[in-house]
Structures are given as structure tokens and as C-alpha cells.
Amino acid sequence: MxxxxxxxxxxxxxxxxxxxxxxxxxxxxxxxxxxxxxxxxxxxxxxxxPVPGVDFDPAAPPPPAPRAFxxxxxxxxxxxxxxxxxxxxxxxxxxxxxxxxxxxxxxxxxxxxxxxxxxxxxxxxxxxxxxxxxxxxxxxxxxxxxxxxxxxxxxxxxxxxxxxxxxxxxxxxxxxxxxxxxxxxxxxxxxxxxxxxxxxxxxxxxxxxxxxxxxxxxxxxxxxxxxxxxxxxxxxxxxxxxxxxxxxxxxxxxxxxxxxxxxxxxxxxxxxxxxxxxxxxxxxxxxIPTATKKLCGDAPAIELFAEAGQSDGDEETFTLSNCGPQAVNWSAEYDALLLDVSPDAGHLEAGETARVAIKVDAAALDPGTTTLPLIFHIEPEGGALPVDVNVHVAPAAEDGDVPDGDEAADGDAIVSDGDADLIIDGDDAPADGDAAEDGDASGDEPAADGDAPLPDGDNGPDGSNDGDADTTPNPDDVIDAGSAPDDSGCAAQAATAWWLLLAALPLWRRVRRR
The missing domain is CATH 3.90.70.10 (Cysteine proteinases)
Known part of the structure; x- marks a missing residue:
């Protein structure tokens, strides 16, 4: 139809x-x-x-004199x-x-x-x-x-x-x-x-x-x-x-x-x-009104977040509105090296709005908060709407920063002292016979060469010493990470070696007598 x-x-x-x-x-x-x-x-x-009582003022002027138009x-x-x-x-x-x-x-x-x-x-x-x-x-x-x-x-x-x-x-x-x-x-x-x-x-x-x-x-x-x-x-x-x-x-x-x-x-x-x-x-x-062209925004400031050195930073949308009774042409003034504003110019009838996308390039900004100016100008009269763009830049992560436990490399041992994790790289792990140190409970230094632990109930082969600091790191503080040893630490391994040596002495003496 x-x-x-x-x-x-x-x-x-x-x-x-x-x-x-x-x-x-x-x-x-x-x-x-x-x-x-x-x-x-x-x-x-x-x-x-026509409604009675309304003065239509019908008087018409006389015909104009002939003239050239x-x-x-x-x-x-x-x-x-x-x-x-x-x-x-x-x-x-x-x-x-x-x-x-x-x-x-x-x-x-x-x-x-x-x-x-x-x-x-x-x-x-x-x-x-x-x-x-x-x-x-x-x-x-x-x-x-x-x-x-x-x-x-x-x-x-x-x-x-x-x-x-x-x-x-x-x-x-x-x-x-x-x-x-x-x-x-x-x-x-x-x-x-x-x-x-x-x-x-x-x-x-x-x-x-x-x-x-x-x-x-x-x-x-x-x-x-x-x-x-x-x-x-x-x-x-x-x-x-x-x-x-x-x-x-x-x-x-x-x-x-x-x-x-x-x-x-x-x-x-x-x-x-x-x-x-x-x-x-x-x-x-x-x-007749004067200075009636006016721009308004949905916020006095814009908050953006980024990481130091990050060129592809945060983006927010700002609503620009014509809050005056007249149509306006507008344009945006900003630092094009640090901000991307789109669109950055336009026309708005009375009551109309425009959504403006604002994005930051933080590659050249230091950590901290930096306020960047953004000004929406009314053309060509010169009226303006200033808006602060607050850019919050976090420090960039460095290669030497300690990663989370899930990010530990294979073969690294993670030792916890209850407050912070310490990652010991396989290359940096203490050698056999050296003491494992822990900020809170790594224990005493290992026994010096030639000083054997006393074989009594207070100082048994497990390396424990009632009433004294434990010379063996707590197994709960040592997390297996692949190649990390299951032993309780280098000091415990040294003590076990001493007991094996003492147990072998009688056999060595009998062999020698023969």
C-alpha cells in the first residue's frame, strides 16, 4: 500500500x-x-x-514612495x-x-x-x-x-x-x-x-x-x-x-x-x-539578553588513571551541553601530546548535548597526580568552560620487584617470615653446611666443626633444643617450589651428618684393630 x-x-x-x-x-x-x-x-x-478585546493594531503605513530596490x-x-x-x-x-x-x-x-x-x-x-x-x-x-x-x-x-x-x-x-x-x-x-x-x-x-x-x-x-x-x-x-x-x-x-x-x-x-x-x-x-551563550558540563573535573610510561591510558566520557538559549559553536583547547579529545569541536543547539571522549597518554608523566587543563571555547565570542583533567599516575613495576607467590619462577624457594615473602633463587640458595637465615625464626648458627651436639633428650637428632631457638627452620615457613629441597635446612643437614659420623666410629675402630 x-x-x-x-x-x-x-x-x-x-x-x-x-x-x-x-x-x-x-x-x-x-x-x-x-x-x-x-x-x-x-x-x-x-x-x-479574532478574539474580542485583543488589540490587533491594524493600522497600516501608507504605500511607500517609488524607489529603486x-x-x-x-x-x-x-x-x-x-x-x-x-x-x-x-x-x-x-x-x-x-x-x-x-x-x-x-x-x-x-x-x-x-x-x-x-x-x-x-x-x-x-x-x-x-x-x-x-x-x-x-x-x-x-x-x-x-x-x-x-x-x-x-x-x-x-x-x-x-x-x-x-x-x-x-x-x-x-x-x-x-x-x-x-x-x-x-x-x-x-x-x-x-x-x-x-x-x-x-x-x-x-x-x-x-x-x-x-x-x-x-x-x-x-x-x-x-x-x-x-x-x-x-x-x-x-x-x-x-x-x-x-x-x-x-x-x-x-x-x-x-x-x-x-x-x-x-x-x-x-x-x-x-x-x-x-x-x-x-x-x-x-x-534583549546579553552574554547568553553558555556551555555546561556534567562534572567540574575529570579523573583519569594510568601507569608511568603507559601511552594507552585511561579514558572517560564527558557530557558537554548547551545550557543557554542560543545555538553555539564550540572547540576544545588541550595539550595534544598528553590528551586525546574526540570530538574536539562541534555545534550545539539550545538544550543539546555532546559526549566527548577524553583519553590520557601518560608516557611522559611522572608518578603522582598531574592536573591538565581542558578548555571548551565558545566560537567566536570567546566565552569558555574550563575543566580540570586530573591524571593519577602510578609507578611502573620494575624487574627487581618481588612477584606474588604464584609468579615465582620454577626452582626458586619461597621463604615466609610471616610478614613478607622472600624468594630465594636457586643460584642464590645457601650451600650445604651454611645456615638458612630467616628474619624471625631462622635459628642459631650451625655448630662449629668438631663440636658435636649432645646426644641427650634435650638436644636430639631432630635438631630441636627445648627452651632455645630452633636451629631448624619451621617446615611451614618453607614452601616447595619444584627444585627446593624437602629438608628442614642446611643446619639440620649438617647435624645429621655429625650423628652419622659418630655412629660409624665404633665400626671404624674394629676395622682398624684387625
Whole structure:
């Protein structure tokens, strides 16, 4: 079914853009992939009548005196810079009246402060939840203008967009202090002269109304012109310029960047379905925020661990967030010989986050704790978020260090004194007849040559001596490690040799008498 619908859309779009009058291309977009009911939610269905008591300030200025206008003008490319804010997505809510009107105020702020990248992001959700319009029944640009002049609108971070009616109580507690207002506004109603629109457009983008036809959903590029497809409903967009070479207006939509020319479009001038009304405004300079671009992190410091000489050290993830109301470009400053930071630059819209991986190369660091600076800069304003990277470096293990018992080499004897293990290499083991020394209980020195132990019960052939230090190392303190002897030590072996010699003396004497 979906495949058939796609084919039908392709045929329909081809017919709508194939006439000689049309000079635009169509294709699959984020809008054509929706059902008719879902597309209808992006428009202004059944606009309500004006609410009594709301001052729409309908006075329009007189027609401008004839003057020469440039053949091409575009706020998206004025003096080589884009003075509009990024294309938004209204999603499945009929809130174009809020997006189109607030886009005009956002651009006006950029123009007033003289910074095309200021990009203060206002809260469309606050207008939907707290204003007179709604997702289901649409709204008037006049309602938005009235609200902007008398109440003001906070930033996006104060009340993030939800694509639904939402709750006005979900605004941040200090929303009034963060609200931006306008000084004045005015409508330009039907029967507009093109020069009248151009006159106001030179001062800043305008919120304008238009009628949307089915073929408009598939617009990709070129100069759109309606040629008879079914009428859909009303819509509000941002008018940003004109081009006399192809007789078009240039505008910005709120259907995300997967529609049109990255969210923008051109439409033929003189069309009865575009600029049915237009709205200009001037910003209240006292309410424009300053120094509002801000970066935040999930921790004041980062802890990394490594071993001295280790080039492939510890890695941690740091969450960088845009905690201000404006979009920011950021870059990281750090010592590239000691730290690896990825990514080390990027762009964040208001409320967005980025996960930054930070890894240490400790090959050139001494044992101990070293604090390395890491600074996230806001470009090009110069604001910054400094973060300390504390690198804890442990000493590297040396070849002469005593390994654990499990790591003893075959043929080595491990002697324990109860406090620490002592490994005696086979080459370093004491020779027969020498005393084994132990820090706590290795015993007395062996008997000197010619001094035989007394053969009594107190000093028996087992080498024990009641009341004296044991001349034989405790068998529990000697752990067999392959080639290590099972005897109790060199002193015990020497004592046994003496007893064998004494036992052989009588036999030697008898042999000698014969």
C-alpha cells in the first residue's frame, strides 16, 4: 500500500510541476512521507475568529514612495552572512503561526545586535501553551504579536518544544525575567503592493500568510507556482527576500530541513496564494539578553588513571551541553601530546548535548597526580568552560620487584617470615653446611666443626633444643617450589651428618684393630 501511495504521489507531483508555467522540481520529502491527516496537522485548520478585546493594531503605513530596490535581496545571504536562525520543525502540531512569527523576532534580534550568529532561540511551546492559539485549531499571527508586546516570550530552554498543547505551568520559574518583548508591530493586509512589502523587508524578515496546495508538500527546489491542485489550508512562514531575475519571493518554512531547499523555498511573485497578509515588528532592546551563550558540563573535573610510561591510558566520557538559549559553536583547547579529545569541536543547539571522549597518554608523566587543563571555547565570542583533567599516575613495576607467590619462577624457594615473602633463587640458595637465615625464626648458627651436639633428650637428632631457638627452620615457613629441597635446612643437614659420623666410629675402630 505504501509503495502504491508513493507512486501516486510521484505522478501527482510530476503533473503539478510539468506545466510550462512551473519552473520547480519536486520529489520525496518529510511531508510527502506523511499521511494526509498528518500533513493537515502542519497547517492552520479552520482558523478561529479574532478574539474580542485583543488589540490587533491594524493600522497600516501608507504605500511607500517609488524607489529603486536592488534586483536581489536575501537575509539568508546579506553581506555574505545568514541573519536568519536555523530552520525549525513544528512536527505534528498546527503551530506554524507561532514558528513563523517567532522566526521574525529571532531574526530581528540578530539584526539589532549586529551579530548574524547570535541566534537567540525563542520558545514556540510557551506561545502554544500560554497563548490563544493551539495545535488543533491553529492561531493568528496577530495573537502572537499582541502577546509579544504585552507579555513577552522566554527562551527555548525555559520551555522546550513538545509538539503538543502542553501546560503553561511547565515554563521555568523565572520565565518573566527571561522574556523578550517587541516595541511595535503592524500588519500589511490584502492587495499589497510589492514595493510595500520590499520596503518593510529591507528592515527585517516578515511573517506572512499563504495558502498551501497538495503539490507544495513535494517541493524541492526552483520557483514554486501553483497550477490547480487541490486546496489544503492556510500556513504562516517567514519571508526573507526576493529575486527579480526569476520573479520570486524567498521564504523560510518550519517543516525541518528535509523539505524544500534545506527548509527554504522560492515562490512566484504575484501569486494570489502567497503574502495574503504580512507582519512587521521591532524588538524592545531593553529585553534583549546579553552574554547568553553558555556551555555546561556534567562534572567540574575529570579523573583519569594510568601507569608511568603507559601511552594507552585511561579514558572517560564527558557530557558537554548547551545550557543557554542560543545555538553555539564550540572547540576544545588541550595539550595534544598528553590528551586525546574526540570530538574536539562541534555545534550545539539550545538544550543539546555532546559526549566527548577524553583519553590520557601518560608516557611522559611522572608518578603522582598531574592536573591538565581542558578548555571548551565558545566560537567566536570567546566565552569558555574550563575543566580540570586530573591524571593519577602510578609507578611502573620494575624487574627487581618481588612477584606474588604464584609468579615465582620454577626452582626458586619461597621463604615466609610471616610478614613478607622472600624468594630465594636457586643460584642464590645457601650451600650445604651454611645456615638458612630467616628474619624471625631462622635459628642459631650451625655448630662449629668438631663440636658435636649432645646426644641427650634435650638436644636430639631432630635438631630441636627445648627452651632455645630452633636451629631448624619451621617446615611451614618453607614452601616447595619444584627444585627446593624437602629438608628442614642446611643446619639440620649438617647435624645429621655429625650423628652419622659418630655412629660409624665404633665400626671404624674394629676395622682398624684387625
Amino acid at each position: 505504501i509503495g502504491r501511495m508513493t507512486v501516486l504521489w510521484a505522478v501527482l507531483l510530476g503533473l503539478c510541476s510539468s506545466s510550462a508555467f512551473a519552473a520547480w522540481t519536486s520529489g520525496e520529502t518529510s511531508m510527502t512521507r506523511l499521511t494526509p491527516d498528518e500533513r493537515a496537522l502542519r497547517l492552520n485548520p479552520n482558523l478561529p475568529a 536592488p534586483a536581489y535581496f536575501n537575509w539568508r545571504d546579506k553581506d555574505g552572512r545568514d541573519w536568519t536562525t536555523p530552520v525549525r520543525s513544528q512536527g505534528g502540531c498546527g503551530s506554524c503561526w507561532a514558528f513563523g512569527s517567532l522566526a521574525a523576532l529571532e531574526a530581528a534580534i540578530n539584526i539589532y545586535v549586529g551579530d548574524a550568529d547570535f541566534d537567540y532561540d525563542l520558545s514556540e511551546q510557551a506561545m502554544v501553551s500560554c497563548g490563544l492559539g493551539s495545535c488543533d485549531y491553529g492561531g493568528f499571527a496577530e495573537e502572537v504579536m499582541y502577546n509579544l508586546k504585552n507579555v513577552g516570550i522566554p527562551d527555548e530552554a525555559c520551555h522546550p518544544y513538545e509538539e503538543s498543547e502542553g501546560d503553561c505551568n511547565d515554563r521555568c520559574s523565572d520565565w518573566a525575567a527571561r522574556a523578550v518583548k517587541i516595541d511595535a508591530w503592524g500588519p500589511l493586509y490584502g492587495g499589497l503592493w510589492e514595493d510595500q512589502i520590499k520596503e518593510k523587508l529591507l528592515l527585517g524578515p516578515l511573517a506572512v500568510t499563504m495558502q498551501v496546495y497538495d503539490d507544495f508538500y513535494g517541493y524541492r527546489s526552483g520557483v514554486y507556482a501553483h497550477d490547480g491542485c487541490a486546496l489544503a489550508s492556510n500556513h504562516i512562514v517567514l519571508l526573507i527576500g526576493w529575486n527579480d531575475a526569476n520573479g520570486s519571493w524567498i521564504a523560510k518554512n518550519s517543516w525541518d530541513t528535509d523539505w524544500g531547499d534545506d527548509g527554504f523555498f522560492e515562490i512566484k511573485r504575484g501569486s494570489s496564494c502567497f503574502a495574503l497578509s504580512a507582519y512587521w515588528l521591532t524588538v524592545n532592546p531593553m529585553t
